[in-house]
Amino acid sequence: MKAEDRLEERNPIEDLLRMDRIPHIWCPGCGIGTVVTSFAEALKKTDLDLDKVAVVSGIGCTGRVAGYIKLDSFHTTHGRAVAFATGLKLANPELKVVVFSGDGDLAGIGGNHLIHAARRNMDLVVICVNNFNYAMTGGQVAATTPLEANASTAPYGNFEFPFNLPFLMEAAGATYVARWTALHLRRVTMSIMEALQRKGFSFIEVITPCVTLYARRNRLGDGLNLLRYYYDNSEIQHGADTRQLDISFQGKIIVGKFVDKDKPTFLDAMNQHFTRVLGDDYQLYGRINHDRD
Amino acid sequence: MTEIRFSGFGGQGIIRCGLITGKALALYDNKHATMNQSFGPEARGSACSSQLVVSDDRVLYPYITQPEILVAMSQEAYDKYEPELREDGILIIDKDLVKPRPPRGKIKLFAIPATRFAEELGNRIIANLVMLGFFTAVTKIVTPDSMKKALPGLVPDRFLELNLKAFDRGYEYGLQVLAEKEKGQTKGKASAKKSKAKK
Amino acid sequence: MKKVKADPKGVLTGVHYLDGDYAIAEGALAAGCRFFAGYPITPSTETAERFAARIPKVGGVFIQMEDELGSIAALIGAAWGGKKAMTVTSGPGFSLMQENIGLACMMETPLVIANVQRGGPSTGLPTLAGQQDIMQARWGSHGDYEVIALAPDSPQECFDLTIEAFNLAETYRVPTFIMTDECVGHMHEKVVIPPAEEIEVVERKWYTGPKDKYLPYKLDKDGIPFMVKAGDGYRFHTTGLTHDERGYPVINAECQDWCVRHLCDKIRKNADKIIILEEDETDTAEVIVLSYGITSRVATRAVQKARDEGIKVGTLRLITVWPFAEKRIRELAPKVAAFVVPEINYGQIVFEVERCAAGQAKVIHVPHCGGWVHNPEDIYKAIKEAVK
Ligand code: SF4
Numbered sequence: 001m002k003a004e005d006r007l008e009e010r011n012p013i014e015d016l017l018r019m020d021r022i023p024h025i026w027c028p029g030c031g032i033g034t035v036v037t038s039f040a041e042a043l044k045k046t047d048l049d050l051d052k053v054a055v056v057s058g059i060g061c062t063g064r065v066a067g068y069i070k071l072d073s074f075h076t077t078h079g080r081a082v083a084f085a086t087g088l089k090l091a092n093p094e095l096k097v098v099v100f101s102g103d104g105d106l107a108g109i110g111g112n113h114l115i116h117a118a119r120r121n122m123d124l125v126v127i128c129v130n131n132f133n134y135a136m137t138g139g140q141v142a143a144t145t146p147l148e149a150n151a152s153t154a155p156y157g158n159f160e161f162p163f164n165l166p167f168l169m170e171a172a173g174a175t176y177v178a179r180w181t182a183l184h185l186r187r188v189t190m191s192i193m194e195a196l197q198r199k200g201f202s203f204i205e206v207i208t209p210c211v212t213l214y215a216r217r218n219r220l221g222d223g224l225n226l227l228r229y230y231y232d233n234s235e236i237q238h239g240a241d242t243r244q245l246d247i248s249f250q251g252k253i254i255v256g257k258f259v260d261k262d263k264p265t266f267l268d269a270m271n272q273h274f275t276r277v278l279g280d281d282y283q284l285y286g287r288i289n290h291d292r293d
Numbered sequence: 294m295t296e297i298r299f300s301g302f303g304g305q306g307i308i309r310c311g312l313i314t315g316k317a318l319a320l321y322d323n324k325h326a327t328m329n330q331s332f333g334p335e336a337r338g339s340a341c342s343s344q345l346v347v348s349d350d351r352v353l354y355p356y357i358t359q360p361e362i363l364v365a366m367s368q369e370a371y372d373k374y375e376p377e378l379r380e381d382g383i384l385i386i387d388k389d390l391v392k393p394r395p396p397r398g399k400i401k402l403f404a405i406p407a408t409r410f411a412e413e414l415g416n417r418i419i420a421n422l423v424m425l426g427f428f429t430a431v432t433k434i435v436t437p438d439s440m441k442k443a444l445p446g447l448v449p450d451r452f453l454e455l456n457l458k459a460f461d462r463g464y465e466y467g468l469q470v471l472a473e474k475e476k477g478q479t480k481g482k483a484s485a486k487k488s489k490a491k492k
Numbered sequence: 493m494k495k496v497k498a499d500p501k502g503v504l505t506g507v508h509y510l511d512g513d514y515a516i517a518e519g520a521l522a523a524g525c526r527f528f529a530g531y532p533i534t535p536s537t538e539t540a541e542r543f544a545a546r547i548p549k550v551g552g553v554f555i556q557m558e559d560e561l562g563s564i565a566a567l568i569g570a571a572w573g574g575k576k577a578m579t580v581t582s583g584p585g586f587s588l589m590q591e592n593i594g595l596a597c598m599m600e601t602p603l604v605i606a607n608v609q610r611g612g613p614s615t616g617l618p619t620l621a622g623q624q625d626i627m628q629a630r631w632g633s634h635g636d637y638e639v640i641a642l643a644p645d646s647p648q649e650c651f652d653l654t655i656e657a658f659n660l661a662e663t664y665r666v667p668t669f670i671m672t673d674e675c676v677g678h679m680h681e682k683v684v685i686p687p688a689e690e691i692e693v694v695e696r697k698w699y700t701g702p703k704d705k706y707l708p709y710k711l712d713k714d715g716i717p718f719m720v721k722a723g724d725g726y727r728f729h730t731t732g733l734t735h736d737e738r739g740y741p742v743i744n745a746e747c748q749d750w751c752v753r754h755l756c757d758k759i760r761k762n763a764d765k766i767i768i769l770e771e772d773e774t775d776t777a778e779v780i781v782l783s784y785g786i787t788s789r790v791a792t793r794a795v796q797k798a799r800d801e802g803i804k805v806g807t808l809r810l811i812t813v814w815p816f817a818e819k820r821i822r823e824l825a826p827k828v829a830a831f832v833v834p835e836i837n838y839g840q841i842v843f844e845v846e847r848c849a850a851g852q853a854k855v856i857h858v859p860h861c862g863g864w865v866h867n868p869e870d871i872y873k874a875i876k877e878a879v880k
Binding site for chain 3: 018020021050051052054056066067070071072073074075076077079080083084085086087088089090091092094095112113116266270274278281282283284285
């Protein structure tokens with residue numbers, strides 16, 4: 001990217017999108033596109049070599065993100081984006097790997113990979129668009145659906161306790177955890193920037209409106225109504241105790257940056273450990289890339 | 294082609310016996326040797342066994358059906374595997390651990406207090422190496438040099454010396470027993486001296 | 493296809509006494525595999541253990557994933573990150589990998605999976621042999637696709653065929669399986685590892701043209717698209733969805749026809765080049781014992797006994813199980829009275845033999861439901877029945 005591009009007015013993120021695939025498939029008023037914009041802006045504001053940034057998505061409405069971002073981008077299988085990204089990152093450590101997917105993909109079917117990548121402090125940025133339901137398949141109940149909220153497979157309202165994702169991630173070992181809503185786009189951009197510029201497992205949850213399904217089924221109005229709900233009910237509390245971050249139906253949403261700490265990444269820990277125990281026998285990994293010289 | 298079974302109970306290093314002998318034969322004695330540990334249907338109870346098929350040509354059928362040589366380091370293993378031994382086979386036992394029935398057919402019996410010798414050397418864990426030394430001497434199927442060469446990598450480095458010692462102890466005892474057998478029971482003392490002289 | 497000499501760092505040149513599982517790990521390292529993701533499962537775990545012990549001294553990554561779903565996903569990621577990657581598993585783990593085996597096929601990702609087969613279904617016989625995943629290897633994932641599967645019969649072949657598996661995976665950009673079994677996996681024999689300069693490995697089919705001209709799925713003259721790795725500036729896209737040359741999803745029947753036909757044809761049309769068979773006295777045979785993996789060694793007893801009685805028995809060993817040796821079976825079928833097919837399952841490859849024999853020769857199955865190898869006597873009886 002050239003510096004002068006940053007000044008361009010028309011669509012500042014156009015060069016980061018696969019314009020030959022636009023229009024995208026998302027519904028009018030859907031919040032996913034706004035998170036993509038924040039992501040693209042964050043990319044532009046960092047000094048990262050964008051040739052070295054890869055995006056991995058799973059399946060779902062948010063899973064389509066990889067298809068629109070003009071970087072090395074992988075649209076994988078349902079739930080496996082984090083595991084795929086783990087292999088990608090470890091095979092080519094010079095990459096910055098971003099997993100961009102939805103709550104169902106990451107915390108439902110892919111929950112096991114999510115917690116283990118956090119445990120290992122795998123050097124990944126995970127952007128989790130949480131719209132409280134399985135949207136791609138028509139609005140089914142998810143691991144994040146608030147109690148009492150209606151979903152197509154919870155037609156009498158949800159009685160299953162949902163995940164509090166920041167708490168889950170902190171407990172599993174994530175070294176950066178933040179939550180925002182689609183209303184806080186500048187904050188989202190800032191969090192993504194921070195995450196891109198640090199090492200370790202970063203998890204950013206973005207509460208995002210699904211107007212077509214979640215909002216309609218729960219009679220919450222359109223996108224604007226949801227943004228108003230976020231405006232009225234979200235509260236920034238940096239460093240909040242993640243145990244307190246449950247979200248009830250149309251209840252308060254605590255947002256902010258909750259965790260930001262240093263810990264060796266998987267690769268750093270591996271290199272340190274093997275250097276210590278194997279000495280000169282160890283072939284240091286990841287500093288040089290042998291593959292295509 | 295020769296079929297061999299090592300048997301005993303778990304923890305005696307029975308699989309190691311098969312590995313060491315197989316490696317010695319295949320790598321240093323120019324034979325083909327296929328070693329299988331018993332995951333097969335016979336791997337029940339506490340008896341543990343490893344089997345070795347040895348041949349000048351490539352081993353095609355990789356399992357033993359009627360071994361010529363049975364090494365038994367426990368009563369249970371003896372009870373379980375003795376019936377499959379060939380009528381003209383060789384039976385090798387730890388004489389403190391196995392009480393054999395009167396031998397069948399032309400089966401040759403060789404007995405050694407392998408575990409006791411190992412204890413005398415300081416650790417019963419090396420009873421399998423005492424047994425291997427003895428086995429090498431009485432069967433002559435593998436050369437002692439190859440057996441010793443096979444040890445590094447299959448026994449912990451820091452115990453290599455001790456394992457070699459154990460092997461030698463069993464090997465010498467084997468030579469002694471052989472000599473005694475050849476010369477008859479009465480001349481036993483003389484051959485014992487002879488083998489000692491070899492030291 | 494570009495062949496190069498193996499990187500000496502991964503080659504443990506010498507004569508070793510190894511079991512099949514270890515030999516697979518050594519074969520992978522010799523082939524240039526520098527990424528291994530796996531999950532422990534009997535009777536395949538020794539391969540992972542060997543890899544974990546060796547890779548830090550060779551240069552590469554071993555990661556024990558949280559499950560087999562993760563292992564296979566990580567492999568695909570690692571392949572796109574530029575590494576040669578493999579995993580090892582057994583029946584239940586292989587089942588868990590099936591969905592992403594489809595993704596690997598769809599994305600045309602070279603990778604290798606060794607399946608040390610045990611008795612199934614379900615948890616079945618964790619420590620005992622089976623050959624019951626042979627059809628699963630071919631059809632386990634949903635949709636139409638083709639893979640390559642090899643069946644070693646000894647630790648030496650585990651080493652040799654693992655190198656071959658990597659070479660095939662890279663040549664055809666397809667997941668390649670080593671379908672071994674507990675018997676071979678746990679059997680120790682002499683394994684000769686040649687010097688690195690005597691081992692030929694196939695390099696990935698790297699794209700080197702202008703960046704803006706790169707199309708991830710544009711077929712080259714040989715029908716195989718060029719590959720790039722993430723981080724090289726191509727900013728490419730790939731997906732598990734039906735896609736066009738650009739790697740972009742196109743959800744219609746025309747694109748499906750182009751995309752899926754290609755996935756199958758790249759293997760089908762090269763079957764002659766891919767397939768390795770071992771034949772003995774098939775030209776004069778009245779009856780051919782067709783087998784693979786450990787069963788071919790077990791069958792030798794029966795074959796010898798029948799030959800001693802003057803029965804003309806040929807043997808055909810499928811070293812390559814998939815793609816199936818269809819052409820050869822069709823050639824042989826009119827010339828023989830029967831095929832005898834022993835396998836440690838209740839009927840899998842035998843159906844392929846029946847299909848290809850097409851009524852021209854009898855096909856006699858010698859089933860074994862797993863847990864041990866055949867009694868050679870059962871195979872002998874089938875040979876006798878064949879010439880009755
Ligand atoms: S269904 Fe919901 S999440 Fe999916 S695109 Fe439409 S609004 Fe967005």
